Amino acid sequence: MFFEWFIMNLKIGALSFGSSGRIMMYQEAVVDEKKWLTKEEFFEIITVAQVLPGPNLVNLVIYLSYRLFHQKLAALIGLLALAMPGAILAVLLYTILPMNNIYVARLFQGFSLGSVAISLVFILGIMESIGITHKPQFTKKLIARILLLFSVLGSSLLGFPLFLILIIGITVGFFIEFLL
Amino acid sequence: MIISLKIFWIFFKISLLSFGGIFGVLPALEHMLVTEQAWLTHEQFYQSYVMAQFLPGPNMAMCPLIGYWVDGWKGFLAGFLGIYTAPFLIMAFAYWFYNRYRELQSIKKAEMAIRPVIIGLILASCARLWWVQTTGGYFFQTIGVLLILVFIFLYLKKKVQAIGLIFYAGLSWLILTQLYLL
Numbered sequence: 084m085f086f087e088w089f090i091m092n093l094k095i096g097a098l099s100f101g102s103s104g105r106i107m108m109y110q111e112a113v114v115d116e117k118k119w120l121t122k123e124e125f126f127e128i129i130t131v132a133q134v135l136p137g138p139n140l141v142n143l144v145i146y147l148s149y150r151l152f153h154q155k156l157a158a159l160i161g162l163l164a165l166a167m168p169g170a171i172l173a174v175l176l177y178t179i180l181p182m183n184n185i186y187v188a189r190l191f192q193g194f195s196l197g198s199v200a201i202s203l204v205f206i207l208g209i210m211e212s213i214g215i216t217h218k219p220q221f222t223k224k225l226i227a228r229i230l231l232l233f234s235v236l237g238s239s240l241l242g243f244p245l246f247l248i249l250i251i252g253i254t255v256g257f258f259i260e261f262l263l
Numbered sequence: 264m265i266i267s268l269k270i271f272w273i274f275f276k277i278s279l280l281s282f283g284g285i286f287g288v289l290p291a292l293e294h295m296l297v298t299e300q301a302w303l304t305h306e307q308f309y310q311s312y313v314m315a316q317f318l319p320g321p322n323m324a325m326c327p328l329i330g331y332w333v334d335g336w337k338g339f340l341a342g343f344l345g346i347y348t349a350p351f352l353i354m355a356f357a358y359w360f361y362n363r364y365r366e367l368q369s370i371k372k373a374e375m376a377i378r379p380v381i382i383g384l385i386l387a388s389c390a391r392l393w394w395v396q397t398t399g400g401y402f403f404q405t406i407g408v409l410l411i412l413v414f415i416f417l418y419l420k421k422k423v424q425a426i427g428l429i430f431y432a433g434l435s436w437l438i439l440t441q442l443y444l445l
Contacts, residue, residue, distance in 0.1 A: 098426050106385070108425045127365075130374055131357055133381050136279055137350030140321045145351055149358035158354070162347060169318045170327040170343055177314060177328065186437060192396040193436025196407055197429035199389045200414035206382060207415075227379045234383025239390045248380065256376030261369075 085160060088152070092144060092164035097172075104198025105140055107205035109147065119151055126209055134249060141166065226259045266334045267341040269300070274326050274345030302333045323347075399440075406439055 095108050106129060114125050128150060132142035144165050148158035230252055237243040273295050281288045289312065296303050303311075311332075315325035323346050330342025364370050397407035414432055417423050423431060 094426065098429075104425070104429065111425050126378070127374060130378060130381050131361060132354075133384060134377065135353055135357055136281060137353055138278070138281060138321050138323045138346075141323065141347060141350050142354055145354040146358060149354065155355065158351065162351065166321055166323070166343070166347065169315075169321065169324040170339070173311075173314055173318050173324045173328040174331045174339065176318070186441075189437045189440050190433045193410075193433035194429050195392050195396040196410050196436055197414060197432025199393050200411045200418065200432065201425050201428060202385060202389050203411065204415055204418050206385060209382065230379040231383045231386075234380040235386045235390070238384055238387035245384070248384070249377075252380030252383075253373070253377050256380065257373055260372040260376040 089160050092161045096165035097168035104201040107201040267337045270330045270341040271345040278346045278349040
């Protein structure tokens with residue numbers, strides 16, 4: 084099972100681009116294919132990985148390893164398989180490949196667009212579970228939507244620091260869940 | 264050896280400051296590496312950032328690369344360990360904590376409550392990626408959106424898998440943009 088985990092991470096680490104698209108790849112591998120976790124559990128893991136400091140993809144892999152295998156070794160294997168190929172490639176390519184070549188640049192831009200498409204599919208799939216579309220109380224639904232809008236705009240157009248968004252989001256979220 | 268330790272320490276601090284990805288800490292990192300240590304030029308710093316964006320794996324890949332520039336393969340290792348040690352320990356703690364308390368109602372509720380925020384952050388990172396990667400005017404940006412929609416459709420129809428999709432998207436984008444320029 085460790086070997087399987089190693090290969091899975093290597094595949095995602097060496098063949099994928101754009102951080103948010105890879106969340107979907109993990110879902111595809113761990114939830115849809117292997118059925119090691121439910122969609123609900125998987126999303127719980129993403130939330131933890133996003134809220135704590137550190138690169139969120141790396142957090143996700145480490146936390147996922149712990150949840151699946153309950154061992155440090157698994158987390159180490161996952162991390163190395165995910166992060167090593169890109170890091171070594173960076174050094175190798177830097178000495179070989181002309182990154183300012185227009186064709187190479189366009190190809191990589193396209194990879195990123197593909198990963199945007201995958202992330203959006205992921206979000207479509209998860210919308211239901213987060214109470215954006217199905218939530219019993221009208222106010223809760225409204226607040227969930229406002230929070231969503233706030234974090235989208237805040238982190239893109241308005242350029243708020245992520246830390247601020249998380250703090251405000253968590254405070255409002257808490258308040259609503261406990262008081263309404 | 265001293266230099267490698269310094270590299271490790273800088274990236275260790277940076278990893279504690281970073282929430283989400285490397286975007287938020289770029290200015291701090293630039294300040295430490297370019298202004299304080301004078302290991303790199305501004306030019307080199309941004310080059311490493313662009314490289315890491317292009318490469319597979321987490322975009323933290325720029326850290327080992329910078330380490331390599333400063334101190335060879337020793338620096339590479341220092342950069343790698345520096346940026347990933349803290350997340351490793353933090354997630355170990357999170358696992359322990361969550362495992363112990365996840366059945367508590369308040370923890371469950373808190374987790375539910377911040378889900379919309381998390382989704383929002385992922386959406387925003389999509390928007391940012393699309394905006395940065397489709398430079399060259401409105402035409403390119405529109406084509407970019409169409410490409411994304413087509414691939415969403417194909418994925419939902421189960422015509423492609425995630426990894427395949429990314430490669431096809433890369434090729435289509437290359438071909439489309441070159442056709443336009445002809």
